[in-house]
Amino acid sequence: MSPKPLLELSHEEPTLESIRRAPKVLLHDHLDGGLRPATIIELAKDCGYTELPSTDPAELGEWFTRTASSGSLEDYLTTFAHTCGVMQTAEALTRVAAECAEDLAADGVVYAEVRYAPELFCERGLDLDAVVQAVQRGFEQGAQRAARAGTRIRVGTLLCAMRQNARSMEIAELAVRYRDVGVVGFDIAGPEAGFPPTRNLDAFEYLRQSNAHFTIHAGEAFGLPSIWEAIQHCGAERLGHGVRIIDDIKVAEDGSVQLGRLASYVRDRRVPLEMCPSSNVQTGAAKSIESHPIGLLARLRFRVTVNTDNRLMSGCTVSSELAALVRDFGYGWADLRWFTVNAMKSAFLGFDERLALINDVIKPGYARILSEAGESA
Ligand SMILES: O=c1[nH]cnc2c1ncn2[C@@H]1O[C@H](CO)[C@@H](O)[C@H]1O
Ligand SMILES: [Zn+2]
Numbered sequence: 131m132s133p134k135p136l137l138e139l140s141h142e143e144p145t146l147e148s149i150r151r152a153p154k155v156l157l158h159d160h161l162d163g164g165l166r167p168a169t170i171i172e173l174a175k176d177c178g179y180t181e182l183p184s185t186d187p188a189e190l191g192e193w194f195t196r197t198a199s200s201g202s203l204e205d206y207l208t209t210f211a212h213t214c215g216v217m218q219t220a221e222a223l224t225r226v227a228a229e230c231a232e233d234l235a236a237d238g239v240v241y242a243e244v245r246y247a248p249e250l251f252c253e254r255g256l257d258l259d260a261v262v263q264a265v266q267r268g269f270e271q272g273a274q275r276a277a278r279a280g281t282r283i284r285v286g287t288l289l290c291a292m293r294q295n296a297r298s299m300e301i302a303e304l305a306v307r308y309r310d311v312g313v314v315g316f317d318i319a320g321p322e323a324g325f326p327p328t329r330n331l332d333a334f335e336y337l338r339q340s341n342a343h344f345t346i347h348a349g350e351a352f353g354l355p356s357i358w359e360a361i362q363h364c365g366a367e368r369l370g371h372g373v374r375i376i377d378d379i380k381v382a383e384d385g386s387v388q389l390g391r392l393a394s395y396v397r398d399r400r401v402p403l404e405m406c407p408s409s410n411v412q413t414g415a416a417k418s419i420e421s422h423p424i425g426l427l428a429r430l431r432f433r434v435t436v437n438t439d440n441r442l443m444s445g446c447t448v449s450s451e452l453a454a455l456v457r458d459f460g461y462g463w464a465d466l467r468w469f470t471v472n473a474m475k476s477a478f479l480g481f482d483e484r485l486a487l488i489n490d491v492i493k494p495g496y497a498r499i500l501s502e503a504g505e506s507a
Contacts, residue, residue, distance in 0.1 A: 135462030136428060142500075144463055146453040152466060153240045153495035154448045155473035155487075156437055158345075158370055158404035160290075160319070161246035161265065162213045163440025164230050167191040173216035173225070177254075182212055191445065198443035201414040203351035204321055209443055210250075218254040220264035227268025228275065235276030235283035237447045240491050241477060244269070245288035245317050248304060249297050258304050262289070266312045284487070286314035286479055288345070291333065293318050293325035298333035306340050314478040315343035317370060322351040327360045334364040343367055343478040345404065349374035350415050358392055361401065368402040368476060373415050375403070376423035379430070387430065402433045402476035407454065408446045409439035420458040428465070435473040467496045 144152075167187040174182050183197075184190040198206045217223055227244075234242045248261040256264070269285040276283050289305040291298035298318060305316040316337055318330055327334075327346050337344050347370035348360035354377050360366040369375075378390035389397065396403075405424050410416040416423065428434045436455065438446050452469070455461050474488050 134460050135465050137462070137464035137468060142463070144453070144456050144461070144466060146449055148499060149449045149452050149456070149466065150238050150447075152238060152463075152499050153470065153492045154238050154452070155435075155470050155477065155492070156234060156239050156242040156244075156448050157368070157402070157435050157473050157476060158406055158437035158439060159230075159234070159242060159244050160440050161227060161230055161244050162210055162217060162250065163443050164233070164244075164438070165213050165216075165226055165442055166229055166233070167194070167442070169226065169229060170213065170216055173222050177216060177219065177222065179212075179215045181215060191442070194442050195412075195445040198440070199412040201412075203323075203413045203415075206409075206413045206443065207321065213442070214250045214253075217251050218256065220256065220260060223251060223256075223261060223264035224268035224271065227265045228272035229268075231269050231272025231283055231285050232276050232279075233441070234285075234448070235273070235281035236279070237449050238281070239283055239448055240495075241284045241286070241474060241479070241487055243286045243288050243314060243477060245290050245319070247290040247292050247319060248301065249292060249295060258300070259307075262287075262304060262308050262313065266308070269312065282491075284479075284483075285312070286477070287312050288315045288317050288478070289313055290317045290319040291330065293320040293322070293327075293329070293347075295320075298330040299336065302333040302337050302342075302344075305344075306337070306342050309342060315345060317345050317347065319347050319370070322347060322356060326356060327364045327366070331364065334366075338365055345370055345478075347371060350410070351413065353377055354392060357396070361392075361396070366401075367478075368404055369396070370404050371406060371410065371415065372396070372401075372403040373405065373410055373423050375432075376426065379426065381426070387426075389430075397430065397432050400433045402435055402472065403427065404435055404437050406437045406439035406444075407451060408444040412444060419454050422458075424455065425459050428459075428469075433472055433476060434469065435476060436469045463496065463500055467492070470496075
């Protein structure tokens with residue numbers, strides 16, 4: 131079967147270059163998983179961090195992608211010791227956040243939600259508030275530099291609590307304290323097996339009482355019970371990954387599809403899935419991009435979004451993830467616009483701002499690309 135676009139709009143196939151020029155929205159990207167290799171090396175030198183596996187940027191980048199392709203989430207996560215190791219000062223955090231905003235803007239991302247766990251950056255004297263302030267400063271600087279370079283980006287921050295630690299209430303309070311200055315939500319991250327989302331019920335309860343937004347990493351390294359708890363016990367608005375929802379969908383030999391009750395609920399309620407195909411292949415949550423559940427889930431019209439997870443560990447960008455899906459699923463421009471609008475609708479930004487980005491930036495951006503494609507055809 132030759133791959134076919136889900137929606138027809140133009141016969142011009144999107145290429146990596148043209149995808150880079152299209153407006154894109156990113157909901158799931160870790161700040162400590164997106165550093166430039168050269169920056170890691172410079173920061174290590176500045177702060178006396180001596181554990182890096184290489185001091186050559188190309189080699190170091192290659193080390194991250196190779197080591198993260200371990201086949202298990204736990205092993206994948208060990209690589210973060212080196213990024214967190216060099217992010218222990220306010221200056222380092224500001225620099226990393228600024229470069230993150232610049233890199234995303236250069237890739238054509240117009241709105242990004244970038245997440246990190248403040249508790250991981252308090253090893254050398256910073257407190258949680260100092261961490262958040264330093265990162266916010268960086269995003270502001272980066273967005274300003276990007277605007278001067280002719281690329282506009284808006285960045286919202288998500289604060290993560292680490293599942294294996296017991297600080298989720300404290301981090302949830304931090305997220306609420308900074309919600310008027312750029313923090314748009316909360317998440318839990320880290321190893322999934324053995325750390326069910328219900329361990330953090332008090333934090334989720336507090337966030338709901340505070341009318342605050344949160345997503346939960348669920349259904350990545352553990353299956354349906356994790357997704358069910360995240361949604362039905364904790365009240366997650368979105369699912370980080372959520373790939374294992376596929377376990378509740380039966381595809382018969384004749385191609386007919388039957389959704390179980392949880393999969394139906396997720397689709398009926400339009401629960402956004404923050405899918406990260408390359409990361410899933412590296413952690414063993416999916417065998418390949420080609421066989422990734424995103425193909426079926428998009429065809430069934432789940433609220434699918436396409437994300438990077440960790441650009442450094444996967445050697446990817448939003449554009450390269452989309453290009454891989456175009457290559458393996460035959461998606462066209464209408465499909466890429468659909469993923470982008472899905473993501474913007476699912477953002478933890480106010481409704482009026484989401485609408486403005488869709489109507490003033492995303493739709494005109496795709497219209498421009500399509501008219502250019504039409505002219506050159
Ligand atoms: O795909 C993932 N699943 C679970 N945890 C993750 C993933 N990627 C990164 N982190 C964890 O989130 C922390 C905060 O950014 C990172 O330090 C890493 O430990
Ligand atoms: Zn993640």
